[in-house]
Amino acid sequence: MRSAAECGAGARCRRRGGAARHGGRRDPPRGVSVVAYQGAPGAFGHAACLRFLPGWTPLALARFEDVVAAVADGAAERGMLPAENSIAGAVPGVADMVAARPVVVRARHDLPIELHLLGAAGASLATIRRVASHPVALAQCAGWLCARGLAPEPATNTALAALALAGAPDPALGVAASENAAEAYGLAIVARDIHDRADNLTTFWEIERA
Numbered sequence: 001m002r003s004a005a006e007c008g009a010g011a012r013c014r015r016r017g018g019a020a021r022h023g024g025r026r027d028p029p030r031g032v033s034v035v036a037y038q039g040a041p042g043a044f045g046h047a048a049c050l051r052f053l054p055g056w057t058p059l060a061l062a063r064f065e066d067v068v069a070a071v072a073d074g075a076a077e078r079g080m081l082p083a084e085n086s087i088a089g090a091v092p093g094v095a096d097m098v099a100a101r102p103v104v105v106r107a108r109h110d111l112p113i114e115l116h117l118l119g120a121a122g123a124s125l126a127t128i129r130r131v132a133s134h135p136v137a138l139a140q141c142a143g144w145l146c147a148r149g150l151a152p153e154p155a156t157n158t159a160l161a162a163l164a165l166a167g168a169p170d171p172a173l174g175v176a177a178s179e180n181a182a183e184a185y186g187l188a189i190v191a192r193d194i195h196d197r198a199d200n201l202t203t204f205w206e207i208e209r210a
């Protein structure tokens with residue numbers, strides 16, 4: 001096994017600080033209140049919706065752009081977007097997408113991120129060669145993957161990668177995703193807590209129409 005230093009994991013472990021926290025303004029939901037997020041149940045965006053807007057209805061959309069558009073166009077009252085991770089840094093493109101549309105950041109929420117290596121039936125650390133996940137999630141466990149010689153495979157979302165593996169089981173493929181994703185799609189947890197720092201967290205932006 002290669003050390004974290006050999007894998008260059010230390011270089012990725014820069015801690016981003018300083019994002020302003022907003023007060024916990026919380027309007028009670030009126031009627032059906034929809035919060036859009038990217039991915040599918042079991043995604044970290046889904047977890048952020050459930051934790052920070054309890055009682056709201058999460059709406060899964062394919063891309064971050066779709067979340068911004070849904071809020072701008074009124075299809076959802078709020079959107080939940082990952083903006084920055086403590087290991088991987090800014091989530092590429094999200095700030096530009098928000099700036100380009102008539103939406104504003106209403107609140108910032110820190111979600112602890114625990115990544116596990118999920119596998120299909122029969123998969124183990126001896127069979128898995130590649131690991132699929134969102135690139136920002138892969139960056140959070142780059143040292144762990146590199147030390148074991150596992151090749152990262154970019155996917156659009158952690159939960160969508162888990163869903164895809166469940167639909168096409170492959171003992172050579174693992175997925176870096178949440179425990180909720182493992183439960184949602186019937187995958188096994190092959191290794192727990194594979195993120196390179198225990199204090200891993202992602203700051204989500206809760207957006208609304210400007």
Ligand SMILES: O=C(O)C(=O)C[C@]1(C(=O)O)C=C[C@@H](O)C=C1
Nearest residue numbers: 043044045082134136157158202
């Ligand atoms: O793929 C997911 O589950 C997401 O919600 C996306 C995302 C991200 O883009 O940063 C959200 C939080 C984690 O940092 C990893 C992935």
